Amino acid sequence: MLPKLFLAVFTAGALCVAPCIDARKMTKHLMKAKQLEAAKLWQPKGAFEEASGGVKNITFSNPKASEFWVDGSAIPEVGFDIGSSWSGLLPISNKTGETRKLFFWFFPPGPHGSMDDLIFWTNGGPGCSSLEGLLQENGPFSWKTGTAKPIVNEYSWTNLSSMLYVEQPIGTGFSQGTPDVKDENGVAAELVGFMQQFLEVFSELKGKKLYLTGESYAGTYVPYIANYIYENPTALNLNLQGIWISDPSISWDVVQEQIPAVDFVHKYEHVFAFNQSFMAELDNKAASCNYTGYVDKYVTYPPKGLLPLPGKSTEADKGCDLWDEIFNAALIVNPAFNIYRIFDTYPILWDVLGFPGSSAQTQLSPLYFDRTDVKKAIHAPIDVNWTECTNVDVFPDGDASLPPAFTVLPNVIEKSNRSVIVHGLADFILIAEGTRIVLQNMTWNGKQGFQTPIQNDSFIVDGVGALGTVHTERSLTYFEVELSGHMVPEYSPLASLQIMKYLMGFRATP
Template structure:
């Protein structure tokens, strides 16, 4: 009972504020602003948090709309943003940027279902205040990027992450020209999934040219990120994941033997035991003959899709993003990951009007791809493992080590129930990465080493040389959605508000 009361009241969350519930016709007490913007241009983006459709409480003031990716007066490419000032006056000098992955998935998944002030999670009948909103800790900027994502406008023309970073920085310059009271703030770049490409490349570009933005980049946070080749994060650990979760993925013994044969033939079975060492014994090779030129598994070695297809036969509600999901399927007001919604919130015209969005069909994840495949003839997956025309090298094999070295803190988190990118694959990526003169973590990740006060053990955590890696129990792919209290605590650590990610 004490734990339940704590969850309901938000005790120990610093500046979580009580939000009054609104009924139709009620007068709503306005929430005070912690920061004001003097540029008259800011007024056109103002969103009244007491008038958001279907939201029965005052969510507070925010700003939303389209801004171009350059100062060119003829620029047609624009990114859509939703900026929420912090509700804590002590944190007005902090600014965090958030992006979802895909590529081409909207950051508003994060805002509405993960780390924003309004929570409308899977299965919820309606929105509620989020006691673990990251706006308690910082000003928050959710951006639908790259061009072609969500409400963003223009024709996608990028083929790699360097171009993506340049466009995002161009947008940020226009954003800071309007909201110039944010200039000079401490800054963190955060995201999830394919954000494992986006975030490190954006940070790397900012570190390479600090004069490009009048912000002080301190570090990054990436959740369940794509940071290395798909075969490492999606295929090699797949059979071992099923074996460890047999009660959730109960494939019959005949089928398991067929999977075991594939794993043995393709060199997956003993791979983790051989190479997942602390410290590593040297560069970690890929299993010979198991992958294509795009670093996906050969068809004969592709375990991941086989396992998902077989598991879905016995559990029609199977979800690669959280393997504990069972029947019936929870609806999502954003229509993701399954389109069984009554309506999509951001396709309501009253919502679009409230946030100054164009009257277009909004999709949680963009189709067609946001990278220009016709301009990149390497392959449909990019010669270096990128997705949908992205030709960039995965970040753990390119820019991420340098970002760690230049940052005050870098945090990578991973849900242990995630089958889309598996945690053992992420561990391999870290152990194959060299930063500050050493390869990988030098000492093992201690089990049950992540705790939260009044809740107990919630996962595993390890920090070396400015890189922190945390694995969460109870969580799948979207950690701020599934274990918001645990993700919140790691963000407090990222921002230097606590000495350890664990309580």
């Protein structure tokens, strides 16, 4: 995710007793049958019978691996055995005296997951911990906002394959060392260096199929990391197959935030609940900033040429920062307004990681991953004060890289078997309509943008029905997910699991 925050059944029918109970039993039976049928459809290649502990039996020949073993029955507050996993710190190179290290947590696949694959996950920020993705998005156990305790995550991506969560770059989470990267190529080099050391310890993972995944600012990280791997094919003994980036930062903020902001408010006007005079003011400013009608004029299928910026530079012109203006006004109407999912209202749910909405809230102390017992259980450094998003600038002089849509993303799409870009439609921090603009301005596999309209194709989620749109052209598939906020695996876990199955080839079609 981006830095949080850089801005400031009720059953009616009193006359029905036994018949209602029978009906509920029948409904439960039918739902169970549908779930079992769906499970058969979703069965990944290479699945086999359940091993003890809920994960496949896996051992590593390097004795050093035992130093990282995590007892799945002894993770604080987790009232069930998640099985074996491995976590800790590893250096970013094999240089003598290397002190820069990244923190990781590796999970083998569950009973039906494939041993042939490895999914890498990173959160964004820059500087936000991937342990958030583990605990609240796609990990094997889940402790989401508002819940009393951790539960088994039935939609965990470990149902598909092994998962590797890494806190990167240096300066993020439990990672060790002083940040010094200047651009995304530096981030990629450090991550690949770490992966080299990881594969030396966990050598049985060498040669596996690799999928790079992440969200938000990881929309920048992941394409650059993937490009580095493709352009340095001997650097890493893994076979990169494709990427997942959701609600991604892949272009200028003026495109992904400012241009679509007022249209977004109109789409959800009953959620924002602004008065007519303020809406008129926003409309007037949008017109003067060349935001009004931008999509209708320029976002065509196929594109008519390169899409222009609305102002004088890659940033919003003076007086045209309408995103901030909308955000500040939204907080007045709804002090619980959540840029990551606009439907949130009071009460603000508690969060063991300290970020239940638009800004940090220390609702308990210490935070879950800052607890000494948790740190000991996962081999994390005791002396580090863990926060979900660091106060340290992981790019001391700023990120000098251009957004990936202008540089490496087309090359990654062309070299990958499949690539997916996913967007939650209830996300305000990065707006789906802005991502559509970016894609129609990007050239890959010999053509600019999508050639036919996105909205013609429904995204059908098994057991749910249509839950958005999906569109595929030239090895790139773009998903939009209704009702989901910024963190799609958290807000729409069933849809995200289905998308991941598609990326991995466990499904022929989205």
